[in-house]
Amino acid sequence: MEETKKTLYSGIQPTNNLTIGNYIGTLQSWRNLQENYNCIFAAANMHAITVRQNPAELRQKTLALIALFLACGVDPQKSIVYVQSHVPAHAELCWALNTFTYVGEMERMTQFKDKSARHAENINMGLMDYPVLMAADILLYQTEIVPVGLDQRQHLEIARDIAQRFNNAYSPTFTVPQGLYPKVGAKICDLLDPAKKMSKSAENPNGSVFLSDDRDTVIRKLKRAVTDSENSVRYDPENKAGVSNLLTIYSAFGGKSIEEAEREFDGKGYGDFKLAVGEVVADRLAPLQAEQQRLLADKDYLNSVMLDGAQRAEKIARKTLSKVYKKIGFYQV
Ligand code: TYM
Numbered sequence: 496m497e498e499t500k501k502t503l504y505s506g507i508q509p510t511n512n513l514t515i516g517n518y519i520g521t522l523q524s525w526r527n528l529q530e531n532y533n534c535i536f537a538a539a540n541m542h543a544i545t546v547r548q549n550p551a552e553l554r555q556k557t558l559a560l561i562a563l564f565l566a567c568g569v570d571p572q573k574s575i576v577y578v579q580s581h582v583p584a585h586a587e588l589c590w591a592l593n594t595f596t597y598v599g600e601m602e603r604m605t606q607f608k609d610k611s612a613r614h615a616e617n618i619n620m621g622l623m624d625y626p627v628l629m630a631a632d633i634l635l636y637q638t639e640i641v642p643v644g645l646d647q648r649q650h651l652e653i654a655r656d657i658a659q660r661f662n663n664a665y666s667p668t669f670t671v672p673q674g675l676y677p678k679v680g681a682k683i684c685d686l687l688d689p690a691k692k693m694s695k696s697a698e699n700p701n702g703s704v705f706l707s708d709d710r711d712t713v714i715r716k717l718k719r720a721v722t723d724s725e726n727s728v729r730y731d732p733e734n735k736a737g738v739s740n741l742l743t744i745y746s747a748f749g750g751k752s753i754e755e756a757e758r759e760f761d762g763k764g765y766g767d768f769k770l771a772v773g774e775v776v777a778d779r780l781a782p783l784q785a786e787q788q789r790l791l792a793d794k795d796y797l798n799s800v801m802l803d804g805a806q807r808a809e810k811i812a813r814k815t816l817s818k819v820y821k822k823i824g825f826y827q828v
Pocket of ligand 1: 504505506507508509516517518519520521539542628629632633641642643644645646647680681682683684692693694
């Protein structure tokens with residue numbers, strides 16, 4: 496890792512099927528960010544188990560997620576790519592940070608409240624502790640920049656609070672991280688209910704475009720996306736949430752600004768517009784899927800990437816953890 500570059504960290508849970516929301520919200524930017532930052536990218540499988548998972552599926556999805564990172568242009572020579580559970584320091588720092596986090600703060604987290612409602616039968620301690628583990632992920636690497644979608648903003652704020660709290664209690668220990676949210680597409684909405692974010696775990700799969708969807712499925716889902724009765728392609732998130740969401744998707748995938756996209760569809764109907772959005776998405780997903788499959792056929796290579804990533808991550812993480820242990824008074828030999 497280059498000394499002069501700032502550290503950037505992001506993670507994705509290897510759960511369900513990733514959506515174009517995950518892609519636009521963060522993954523898409525990773526390729527270019529590697530040029531300017533020391534990047535660390537994790538498959539957050541420890542976060543994943545806060546909701547019950549099928550073990551075989553979780554294993555498979557972890558491998559597939561690492562392959563997807565690489566398919567999206569992450570270069571494991573430049574960046575650290577690893578699996579969260581391969582670096583025990585995450586759990587260790589999480590424990591220490593738990594003692595700097597208040598139960599009330601965790602109870603107020605929007606995602607905790609949402610997930611508790613959806614998984615009322617399993618409101619486990621891990622679900623509540625989720626943001627502290629995320630803080631540990633970020634703080635272990637002295638991260639300055641965290642590229643994520645808007646749904647993670649609250650978690651990032653708490654990571655900043657915990658870092659500052661610890662620094663104030665002892666002396667500067669952690670870098671206080673900053674979120675980096677995409678200018679366009681920080682919150683991609685559900686195609687059928689644009690008031691909600693597009694989610695991996697949505698009840699109706701037709702509201703989400705999955706990165707694994709084939710061309711026909713992508714085009715069909717976009718054709719059915721909710722719009723309005725005005726038949727005018729205009730960006731107005733307040734009054735035209737559906738159309739604005741589609742413009743955002745078109746802009747993110749087509750590499751055009753929202754204004755350019757509006758001009759392109761000036762005078763055209765929603766039918767043409769939705770087809771064009773479907774095509775631009777499908778055109779991008781096809782090569783990604785092919786590259787992911789190619790990589791998945793070489794498990795040895797993927798294992799070597801993860802192993803190397805975990806070793807490099809571990810080295811950085813241990814340094815921070817050892818500092819923390821010293822400050823809090825853990826006897827070290
Ligand atoms: P996860 O797996 O839910 O989502 C991965 C990333 O996708 C973004 N995202 C979205 N962006 C725009 N529109 C959407 N509809 C949308 N849905 C999801 C998320 O903001 C996220 O960036 N807790 C994290 C994983 C994590 C992490 C970390 C992230 C664990 N440790 C440390 C950053 C730093 C999560 O569950 O993401």
